[in-house]
Amino acid sequence: LIQNFSFQPELMNDILDGQTRDVKRKVRQLLKDPVFSHEIIRDKEIQREKIMRQLKFLATQGLGSILYPTKYGGDDDPLKYAAVFEMIALYDLSLVVKFGVQFGLFGGSVHRLGTEAHHEKYLADIGNLDLTGCFAMTETDHGSNVKGLETTAVYLHDLRSIEVHSPTPGSAKEYIGNAIHAKLAVVFAQLYVSGINQGVHAVIVPVRDREGNLLPGVFIEDNGYKMGLNGVDNGIIRFDHVRVPRRNLLNQYGDINDEGAYVSPIENPSKRFFTMLGSLVAGRICVGLGAVAVSRKALTIAIRYALSRRQFSAGKDKPETLLMDYPTHQRRLLLRLSKTYAYGFGLKECANRYAKAIKEGSDLRYIETLAAGLKAAASWHATDTAQECREACGGKGYLSENALPDLKADSDIFTTFEGDNTVLLQLVAKSLLSDFRQEFHDEGYRAVMKFLAERLATTMMELNPVVTRRTDLDHLIDPDFQLHAFRYRYRRLLYTVGQRMQKYLRKRINPYDAFLRCQNHMVELAKAFTDYWVLKRFVGQVVKCDQPEVKQALKNMCDLYALSTIEEHKGWYLEQDYMQGSKTKAIRRVVNKLCQDIKVDARAYVDAFDIPEELLNAEILQSD
């Protein structure tokens, strides 16, 4: 097979894999081990056993403790953890979720919310999987609203014990991963000390003995079959007045002293709550990376199929047309490919910033906002992409032998877990609005004037008919134009939501109801912010690439991402008079032209993801 592409996939892969390239290559090799061979397993018990065996294998390779301090056998390296997570996601999503629950959520909360004594006691065993545990936060009645959790943890000073209890059926912990295999649970509950509710805290509660029997007062049942991820043992956990020693409180941000009084380094309860949750932001970044892995795998299958499958011809003796040569097919697959590139760069940068912030102990708030926006964008994109790739492969895409059915079913919950996407986008918008308010508050009237002046300048430029009607290619592929359009959408939505909020608040509508009324508007704002942030990263990747062929390939893909995103929102841009119809039509033509150009290199673009054939596991690719 002679492949004559405009760039070398290997060089593109260097950029995609980034600084964790070496780890990723090692894990790709590791995943070719026979323990990871594929078979269709329908029975959840058998599937769970297999996943547990594979998890053990990963732990024996030292991949379980990456996040933890070196003195407990770890690497203290969140970036390496994210790289390993991303690679496992290319293989099997049940395994990566189980991996994330055990080493990330469970181990990570012991690490981040606990202190030295907890680390000493648990981390080594967690990392080598001698101690399995679960992260018991979500309850049947409260998932998104974590502040509203009903499980109680009441401190009994005379016994120096904490009593954990599920007061109502709806307060049972649900969908808890590892529930059937866990010995320990990190339970999130309302902590009461001397009768006062100190808010949600995490307590370590043993749930099974060494032999695996449930401990007294603990009730666990299986969540049963799910749409996918049946290799993960999700269950429901209920506590009936279970007592644990005071030291089981994970006491990094809130503690009970020897006198039985509650003490915390963070005075403000709301700030304390968000600091606790914020330490778990790594999980969202990983889900985002996993979602990008799903999109990459689905597109690799569908694009390679489209490059070998033919259907219909111009006449009896003419060859049939390759699916990839159909304009509809190009739009279906290549626009999604450009988003997959874009979100990959966005999440890579987000992971880098997170690792840096953790190392430096700096504020995580902005990274939380990014992670929430990116997790939502990447997971919705994965759901959409896996669906489109299934359809693009026709009947073949519906057969289990071609990987897409599992990919779709397993990844479907990514839009819900680690934060429902719609709820996350509201957090993003609220955070942006509070920054906006901050600007005004810190600098007072001068800031308002500055902002309005900036806005005015922007608006005037946009209403300049020369710009709103400019349709030449040079202008449309100019990153300054693209970034300006993305930024304008973000800033304009921020400004208008801000205005609406102020109007409601002036009318004495309470902030909760005011937010509720602006909900659709806020979701749009959060999406616009995330799109803008992602485009900046993509443009940055193009700028810093010093290999000319790869640089051009990245530039084309970046243009496709930028212009197809503008096209998606053309209704908004036209409504705002930011563009004239002649311009949006010109953008459509450039998008179609970019599809034509990129399709020639389509195979190289997916080969650059470097997904081993063993991991793709699709029969239809055997002959492509």
Add this chain to the structure above:
Amino acid sequence: LIQNFSFQPELMNDILDGQTRDVKRKVRQLLKDPVFSHEIIRDKEIQREKIMRQLKFLATQGLGSILYPTKYGGDDDPLKYAAVFEMIALYDLSLVVKFGVQFGLFGGSVHRLGTEAHHEKYLADIGNLDLTGCFAMTETDHGSNVKGLETTAVYLHDLRSIEVHSPTPGSAKEYIGNAIHAKLAVVFAQLYVSGINQGVHAVIVPVRDREGNLLPGVFIEDNGYKMGLNGVDNGIIRFDHVRVPRRNLLNQYGDINDEGAYVSPIENPSKRFFTMLGSLVAGRICVGLGAVAVSRKALTIAIRYALSRRQFSAGKDKPETLLMDYPTHQRRLLLRLSKTYAYGFGLKECANRYAKAIKEGSDLRYIETLAAGLKAAASWHATDTAQECREACGGKGYLSENALPDLKADSDIFTTFEGDNTVLLQLVAKSLLSDFRQEFHDEGYRAVMKFLAERLATTMMELNPVVTRRTDLDHLIDPDFQLHAFRYRYRRLLYTVGQRMQKYLRKRINPYDAFLRCQNHMVELAKAFTDYWVLKRFVGQVVKCDQPEVKQALKNMCDLYALSTIEEHKGWYLEQDYMQGSKTKAIRRVVNKLCQDIKVDARAYVDAFDIPEELLNAEILQSD
């Protein structure tokens, strides 16, 4: 539970169920029989046995032969068949697909493509399921392009036999439903008589003996596990020079006479081919109805959940907010509810017209165009709706106990089978273009002038700034405005595709390549036509409703469908200067307001679908 709605769901159900109301109610009752109890079955063999048992039950109730002439135990009633199909789809999609394969595709092709002798010999046994069979059209290498099928059927006059053969691996019949249970196959193959290829014809080929052993020269293998529909036995069938008697040719549209010559009542081979395929249009209508059933069921679950689930509150002592009160949730569910109503009315009318045309023996071409457009629209809508409903139910939506996982997995292939949606929309567009050309051809220059004059009038009216800027409610909910906007999109796209095609043809680009270049444009045209046709039906339903409360409820839903569809395409309308930004913004506000109004009656709108609790089979509805 006191339900205080603006209308009675029962009265709305009368309209939705339409003239086949009585049959539908009977089948709803029938499906409560214990034979249809629900259980989660993971093993495909066990699931297939169960589905086969249920199919037999339906046959013993006389539901297998509805389509066939009365003298073979049937009702000769395609409308009744469609009604039964729709109801079974509410219960289980494996069962309805198996039902459709056996009685619709297999039995239907014997009925429509065969003649008296075939009916006499087979139809009664097919209807009571004593004779199982399959419809062997699709091949591994050719699904959409049926004309390109490679299986051969060579007539050997000395033996008065037809030899059926699969010449290449890619010519094996694939995804064939009933492949594992079938005794007979209706095989579509290139018919050669005296060495001349007469195009694709259907031949009855026995594949198994009474004991179920494969006959010589027939090779069948299981397609294995699929994303869903694992209760249906799809398989791959290959023929190695299998001979059957001449009389096994289904000879309604093409026959071999006693002298061994090919004869046909339809001279033009292309017309003959499309006439044969056209007789199968009923299948597409049924898939559309099945897709509407999926949307109705998914929305019933998600809307009822949204009316009982609460999350987040304005403060500690305030009740949490109902999901249905979130503006984002209203848009997610109610816009899709309006489309579900719309497509339901569209398909009901399409089925009525089909039944009438079959009875009168009139031309089916326009109905084929409608059925193709509606099947594509309804099946994409079902995929999208099932997905959104899953997400709207959060973690609960991911559990098998809540029906949505199966609904999603089973219905996913609806966008592909009975014609890939993208391919179908191209057929729709081609048919519209040929009507358009027809107009010109029949009436010559006068027709062109008439068309252009009409267009000019339309355009001038639209460019009237009073109309493009009118934002008052009376105008926006005026069906004349809505229909005009939908029609304008359809006619304008038709005109511009026509212009492009003419330009390419003048440049001597061959029609195949010209169509290819216009592909995205044609798909948009087909969608616009279907949307317009559907809105006309919906508006008609409102007009003819004589019960004032129900009429108002229908009117609100119709407005939501019309205005949210315009909103979806606002980019296009703004690009065309059909509307100004002030108008599209006003439309957004009316859509939000309609959501607020409709949510109060949301429960009544889904209760009007009248899906028995037994069929919904969702644990989360136990306590709502």
